Amino acid sequence: MLAVSVILALSALTGQVLAKGGTCHGQRLYCGSSLKNMGWSDDDIWEGIRKGGQWYPGELTTARLPGTLFECDGRSGHDALWWRSACADMGCHDAGAGHSDYCQ
Numbered sequence: 417m418l419a420v421s422v423i424l425a426l427s428a429l430t431g432q433v434l435a436k437g438g439t440c441h442g443q444r445l446y447c448g449s450s451l452k453n454m455g456w457s458d459d460d461i462w463e464g465i466r467k468g469g470q471w472y473p474g475e476l477t478t479a480r481l482p483g484t485l486f487e488c489d490g491r492s493g494h495d496a497l498w499w500r501s502a503c504a505d506m507g508c509h510d511a512g513a514g515h516s517d518y519c520q
Contacts, residue, residue: 440464442490445500445516447508448481461486464497472499483508485519 438454440446451461458478465472468489476484476499485508486497503519511517 439495440486440488440497442488444488445518446486446488446497447503447510447517448484448486449508450510450517451486452482453510460495461497464488464495465499467494467496468498469496470498473502476502485517 438456440451440454448461451464452458456464458481461481462478464486470489480502483503484499485501485503487500489496489498501519506520509518509520
């Protein structure tokens with residue numbers, strides 16, 4: 417019975433770990449929309465902000481996450497995010513694999 421419980425618990429944990437599609441790479445900039453395209457949920461982004469432990473503006477809301485530029489901080493832990501900028505009307509642009517995203 418204990419073995420079954422352990423297997424079920426590990427299966428649930430593995431499912432949570434695999435639920436997020438991609439990881440961010442240190443010192444690279446990502447639009448919230450790019451993180452979402454990589455498989456991150458809104459909750460994953462908020463968790464990344466929490467892990468980053470840095471200041472972010474109080475007006476940052478879930479609705480504004482896609483148009484926000486974040487830096488992935490490899491020093492604060494895996495998938496930690498730092499708020500960098502709220503992009504203006506032209507939005508946040510995905511610069512492609514291996515390149516930092518940017519506001520225009």
